[in-house]
Amino acid sequence: MTHLQKRIIEGARVLAILCLLIMACAGVLLTRNNPGQWTELYAYLFIIPILIASFYYGRIGGLSVALVSSLVTGSLAIGQPDLLESPLVQRLLFQILIFNALALVTTELAGRERAIKDRYQNLFEGLPVGLYRTAPSGILLEVNTAMAHMLGYPDRETLHEQDIAEFYVDPKDHVRWKEVLAKNGVVQGFEVQMHRRDSATIWVRETTRAVRDTEGIIQFYEGSLEDITGRKQAEEVVLRKNEELHDALSELETYRDHLQETVEKRTRELATAKEAAESADRLKSAFLATMSHELRTPLNSIIGFSGILLQELAGPLNEEQKKQLTMVSTSSEHLLALITDILDISKIESGQLTLVREAVDLRSVLEKVVSASKPLAEKKKLAIELAIAPEVGLITSDGRRVEQVLINLLSNAVKFTEQGYVRVECSQKGEKVTIRVRDTGIGISKADQDKLFRPFSQVDTGLNRQYEGTGLGLSICRKLVDLMGGIIEVESEPGAGSTFTVTLPRDGSVS
Amino acid sequence: MKPRILYIEDNDQNFYLVNYILSAKCCEVLRARDGREGIDLAVANNPHLILLDIQLPVMDGYETARELRKKPGLVTTPIIALTSYAMAGDREKALAAGCTGYIEKPINPKTFTNEIGQFLQPETTGHASG
Numbered sequence: 138m139t140h141l142q143k144r145i146i147e148g149a150r151v152l153a154i155l156c157l158l159i160m161a162c163a164g165v166l167l168t169r170n171n172p173g174q175w176t177e178l179y180a181y182l183f184i185i186p187i188l189i190a191s192f193y194y195g196r197i198g199g200l201s202v203a204l205v206s207s208l209v210t211g212s213l214a215i216g217q218p219d220l221l222e223s224p225l226v227q228r229l230l231f232q233i234l235i236f237n238a239l240a241l242v243t244t245e246l247a248g249r250e251r252a253i254k255d256r257y258q259n260l261f262e263g264l265p266v267g268l269y270r271t272a273p274s275g276i277l278l279e280v281n282t283a284m285a286h287m288l289g290y291p292d293r294e295t296l297h298e299q300d301i302a303e304f305y306v307d308p309k310d311h312v313r314w315k316e317v318l319a320k321n322g323v324v325q326g327f328e329v330q331m332h333r334r335d336s337a338t339i340w341v342r343e344t345t346r347a348v349r350d351t352e353g354i355i356q357f358y359e360g361s362l363e364d365i366t367g368r369k370q371a372e373e374v375v376l377r378k379n380e381e382l383h384d385a386l387s388e389l390e391t392y393r394d395h396l397q398e399t400v401e402k403r404t405r406e407l408a409t410a411k412e413a414a415e416s417a418d419r420l421k422s423a424f425l426a427t428m429s430h431e432l433r434t435p436l437n438s439i440i441g442f443s444g445i446l447l448q449e450l451a452g453p454l455n456e457e458q459k460k461q462l463t464m465v466s467t468s469s470e471h472l473l474a475l476i477t478d479i480l481d482i483s484k485i486e487s488g489q490l491t492l493v494r495e496a497v498d499l500r501s502v503l504e505k506v507v508s509a510s511k512p513l514a515e516k517k518k519l520a521i522e523l524a525i526a527p528e529v530g531l532i533t534s535d536g537r538r539v540e541q542v543l544i545n546l547l548s549n550a551v552k553f554t555e556q557g558y559v560r561v562e563c564s565q566k567g568e569k570v571t572i573r574v575r576d577t578g579i580g581i582s583k584a585d586q587d588k589l590f591r592p593f594s595q596v597d598t599g600l601n602r603q604y605e606g607t608g609l610g611l612s613i614c615r616k617l618v619d620l621m622g623g624i625i626e627v628e629s630e631p632g633a634g635s636t637f638t639v640t641l642p643r644d645g646s647v648s
Numbered sequence: 649m650k651p652r653i654l655y656i657e658d659n660d661q662n663f664y665l666v667n668y669i670l671s672a673k674c675c676e677v678l679r680a681r682d683g684r685e686g687i688d689l690a691v692a693n694n695p696h697l698i699l700l701d702i703q704l705p706v707m708d709g710y711e712t713a714r715e716l717r718k719k720p721g722l723v724t725t726p727i728i729a730l731t732s733y734a735m736a737g738d739r740e741k742a743l744a745a746g747c748t749g750y751i752e753k754p755i756n757p758k759t760f761t762n763e764i765g766q767f768l769q770p771e772t773t774g775h776a777s778g
Contacts, residue, residue: 434662434732434753437661437732440756441754444757473754
């Protein structure tokens, strides 16, 4: 219903009431003052207001008018009893009765219709969803309070007459909305942003249908608005979080790819390095074997022939020749010892030295190395003592290597002792055997003891070596003892002699 | 009886040295320059002892030793590997190939004949280590 229509109806009501009053008063006055002039016309004039009143004011109106008419009729009857006899008056009264009955029925029907209207009005007003009706132009004809509040207006009347298009934040949305409506006659779940009166924006979900007349011409648009700002915000949060998650994931993937790449690169590098190391190792082994062979072959001739000549197998030598040939022989033997030691160290360091596990009679090994050192000791007038505890017997180790270590220690002891003695002691305690080589030689200072087991570190040597040797013996000893699972230690004081202690496991196959 | 010794060696100086020492000790020394020749000489002359260089052309000492051991007359003949190889396992490899002993080069001329003598049969020992 338009505003104008409502005004018209309102005016008609007022007019009807006025008519009613005028008619009623006129009827009463006319009947009382001029009973003779009662005519049918007055009666009809009297009835019309009753009908109007009953139509507009429902049951109460109808009944009150009926009451007035009854009173009038009653007063007529009191004033002019003979009038009731008149067939005309009787007919009029009958008609009034009929009209009254009709009025009652009409009033009842009108009341029901009003109740229905009220119910729908309540529904329209009471729903927490914004509802509206617009003219085809988009001008709002009717909205409910929920919609007014949704758009920030205090009441629904303030929204009337406004163009719905103006509420759309993006005019293109409105255009789209109109296109869909024109095409389908309905827009469902159209999600769009709208301005509020306070210039804030809200998200709404709009559903609209076109209402057409029988000829198909659009009369109104009716629709609903649902505030989905909360949901949209939540969705945005979810979207944002999703984006963040996605970003984080892609970052993670980048990292993973990078990591994978790095791992692959490192693996390749490692493989290359390993290959290089292995080939270097093979080269080293081949080099060592070749060096061993190539260095020893010429030495074979040097040592061999100088030896033969010194043995005078090829004829007698004079003293000078003997002296010089002895120098050749000694030097070449020294060179051979050096080569052998270097090869030993290289073999140990390149892991090519494999130890044998065998039963070793330590007692006979000790006796053998002591007797081998005797000639030189006797030359220097040194006593060599050997003391083996009775419990010492067989051990499991590499006999040749044990012998090599002991020969080295013993020859060192003899070499560095000018007077006094060299004493070898062997004892056994639990699972360990201990061999001590003690001398009364020059001794070693604390600082030098640290360097003692390093290669080429013959202590206290300037350009002229006082003592013969390769300087490799002790470092070989340490490496060999390590391999056999033992320990080699030194105790010494300069001028007071040295004691080298080798501790070996009785069962060297365990280590 | 003069001990007959076969020396399989490609290096002339090495042969000269050993030949000089052993000849001085009244040994008869035969020479082969490679494994194949050595096997032929060994089969033909049935020596009392064979000295075998390991680094030989064509067929190395290990293989030569294995081949020598297959010949019926040479199953118990002492074969001494004479090598300047001194790497881990060389001794074991030589012994596994059928050698009786192993002497590292360079040889010591003072002790060499004694080392050889240990491997000769009693009836020839007297001459060799004299």
